[in-house]
Amino acid sequence: xxxxxxxxxxxxxxxxxxxxxxxxxxxxxxxxxxxxxxxxxxxxxxxxxxxxxxxxxxxxxxxxxxxxxxxxxxxxxxxxxxxxxxxxxxxxxxxxxxxxxxxxxxxxxxxxxxxxxxxxxxxxxxxxxxxxxxxxxxxxxxxxxxxxxxxxxxxxxxxxxxxxxxxxxxxxxxxxxxxxxxxxxxxxxxxxxxxxxxxxxxxxxxxxxxxxxxxxxxxxxxxxxxxxxxxxxxxxxxxxxxxxxxxxxxxxxxxxxxxxxxxxxxxxxxxxxxxxxxxxxxxxxxxxxxxxxxxxxxxxxxxxxxxxxxxxxxx
Numbered sequence: 001x002x003x004x005x006x007x008x009x010x011x012x013x014x015x016x017x018x019x020x021x022x023x024x025x026x027x028x029x030x031x032x033x034x035x036x037x038x039x040x041x042x043x044x045x046x047x048x049x050x051x052x053x054x055x056x057x058x059x060x061x062x063x064x065x066x067x068x069x070x071x072x073x074x075x076x077x078x079x080x081x082x083x084x085x086x087x088x089x090x091x092x093x094x095x096x097x098x099x100x101x102x103x104x105x106x107x108x109x110x111x112x113x114x115x116x117x118x119x120x121x122x123x124x125x126x127x128x129x130x131x132x133x134x135x136x137x138x139x140x141x142x143x144x145x146x147x148x149x150x151x152x153x154x155x156x157x158x159x160x161x162x163x164x165x166x167x168x169x170x171x172x173x174x175x176x177x178x179x180x181x182x183x184x185x186x187x188x189x190x191x192x193x194x195x196x197x198x199x200x201x202x203x204x205x206x207x208x209x210x211x212x213x214x215x216x217x218x219x220x221x222x223x224x225x226x227x228x229x230x231x232x233x234x235x236x237x238x239x240x241x242x243x244x245x246x247x248x249x250x251x252x253x254x255x256x257x258x259x260x261x262x263x264x265x266x267x268x269x270x271x272x273x274x275x276x277x278x279x280x281x282x283x284x285x286x287x288x289x290x291x292x293x294x295x296x297x298x299x300x301x302x303x304x305x306x307x308x309x310x311x312x313x314x315x
Contacts, residue, residue, distance in 0.1 A: 056107035057093045060086030065113055065314025071121065073131035080118055080144075081136050087111045091292045099176045106313075112296030113313050119144075120300070120307065123151040143283050143290060150279035153272040154202070160304045167299075169311055172206040173240040175295045181241045185248030190257045194284040196244055197291055198277045199267065205299045207240050208311050221247040 055061045060082070063069075070076045087108060094104045122129035122144065133144040172178075178200065182193035200206050200220060207220035217224050221243040228237050231250045235242030247267075256263035264274045283290045298312035309315055 054103065054107040054110055056086060056090035056111070057104055058086045058089040060090070060107075060111075062086070062107050062110035063114060065110060065309075065312070067114070069114065069118055069121075071125075071128070073128050073135060076118070076128070077132045077135035080115070080132065081140065083111060083114060083118075084140050087115070087293060088289050091289050095292070099174060101174075108292065109296045110313055112293045113298060115293055116297045116300075119147045119151065123148055123155070139287055143287065146279050146283045150276040150283075153275040153279065156272045157270060158302070160302045162304050164301050164303065164308050164310060167209055167310065169299070170208055170210055172208050172295070175292060178206060178240065178244070178295070179291070181244040184241075185245050188245070189248040189252035191248045191251045191260075191263075192257065192281070192285070194281040194291070195251070195256070195260065195264070195277065196247055197284055197294070198280040199247055199264075200244065201280060201294050201297070202273070202276060205297065205311070206295055208299055210238050219243045223247075223250075 053061045053063045053067070062083075070079055090104060090108055090111070094100075094108060097104065099105070122132065126148070129144060129148050133141040135141075136144065173181075178197070179193065182196040182200075185191060185196055186193045203222040204210060204220045210219050215224070218228070219237040220240050223232065223237055223243065223246065225237070227250070228246065231253065232242065232246045233249065235246065237243060251260075251263045251267060254263040254266035261274055261278070264277050265271065268274075280294065284294070296312070298315075299310050301308045301310060
């Protein structure tokens with residue numbers, strides 16, 4: 001958005017943030033402050049399975065967070081196909097339950113992390129990605145291609161860092177709350193919920209990192225303070241509800257929903273960013289199950305010595 005430096009976190013990128021002392025954030029009516037300095041606020045799913053796995057309602061045993069997966073297309077395609085089939089069944093069961101923080105959530109968190117790790121692998125191996133997507137076909141094959149497209153777009157926005165920044169980590173608001181906030185903004189401003197979810201995903205991994213960024217942007221939707229003063233509606237920049245509503249307000253003022261591409265470019269002046277937002281949004285529009293998978297995608301930092309996972313199971 002206006003006055004912003006281009007940045008993103010995503011499948012293969014890094015959001016450079018300063019350490020955050022924090023302001024309280026409302027989650028489902030509760031006022032929860034951030035973790036104390038030097039600590040991390042964790043989600044119940046963060047310890048999912050420990051070193052081992054968790055079995056979901058589908059009967060599928062999700063491997064532990066560090067478990068290896070096959071890398072060749074002949075074995076990886078059925079592995080990923082089976083994983084996503086189990087996730088679809090378990091997500092349906094979990095949503096019917098009301099998305100509580102329970103064993104099913106832990107299973108889905110493990111499954112989504114494995115899906116993300118595979119997506120990150122495929123982002124670096126285009127030939128394998130194409131073969132896996134072709135072998136699987138259908139909606140999942142299309143989702144694999146979309147994840148690759150988005151990850152490739154985001155990869156141009158940053159370079160590996162020498163060490164992991166001293167970030168403050170927060171628990172994401174529950175997914176049913178976020179969906180309610182997105183759809184409230186959609187009703188008020190006409191911006192489809194999946195675009196708002198995509199912005200939330202790329203900007204802060206659904207609020208797991210709130211800023212300020214290297215350019216001074218803050219909150220789950222990463223507003224510059226001056227822009228927040230104009231579009232925040234008097235709300236709390238670190239509150240997921242207030243920031244999502246403000247994002248809808250800003251995008252609407254910038255041309256959405258009629259000219260979504262230009263509105264997104266106004267939000268963050270990078271066509272690569274716009275491409276990534278649109279790609280993830282289309283994946284969630286095509287199959288809302290993808291929202292719950294993306295919800296449990298975690299924050300990874302791309303360093304000069306390799307990827308470092310800093311949120312979620314296994315951290």
